[in-house]
Amino acid sequence: DAKTTQPPSMDCAEGRAANLPCNHSTISGNEYVYWYRQIHSQGPQYIIHGLKNNETNEMASLIITEDRKSSTLILPHATLRDTAVYYCAIIQGAQKLVFGQGTRLTINP
């Protein structure tokens, strides 16, 4: 299974951009990169996904390197409510998500 590696924790100041890295060096050509986040006691919440092009939506931007071996999730103006565990995941085969360990992001006032 393709695996993802993320730093266990990060801090970011409120109002600044939060950049969360993910390494997925064993990703296959047809596997998508997905990002989810989990706020305490809730289920994982979808943020964004991509294959090889950079993507942006109302929540975040996703930058995928040209060789697809890593990606960065960008929260452009972090707020206190963005404090959560952020998961980078690869979707394999018939829609099975393979999650990494996640990064615990703390937004500081």
Added chain:
Amino acid sequence: EAGVTQFPSHSVIEKGQTVTLRCDPISGHDNLYWYRRVMGKEIKFLLHFVKESKQDESGMPNNRFLAERTGGTYSTLKVQPAELEDSGVYFCASSQLDRLYGYTFGSGTRLTVV
């Protein structure tokens, strides 16, 4: 639109007992998935239904776990008999056949086996 609903939200049972978790997907979502996270580990796939059929059950840990989805609507996950290592949070998710916008997860059932 109602989200994915799971219940119970918490369950504490003794080793050797049976527990049944239920998941109600979003109406019209043919894909239904079960995942779990045990203490200190990453969220791991258990199985995937398309309507009432098991598409992929490669993540089911052993034959003490039985998942069903009668009629292609709600799903149950039964653990019988429960062991201590089954403790964790069990998540259900659903999606339409075109999955490109990601799954919607439920809030999970926290299972504690004592």
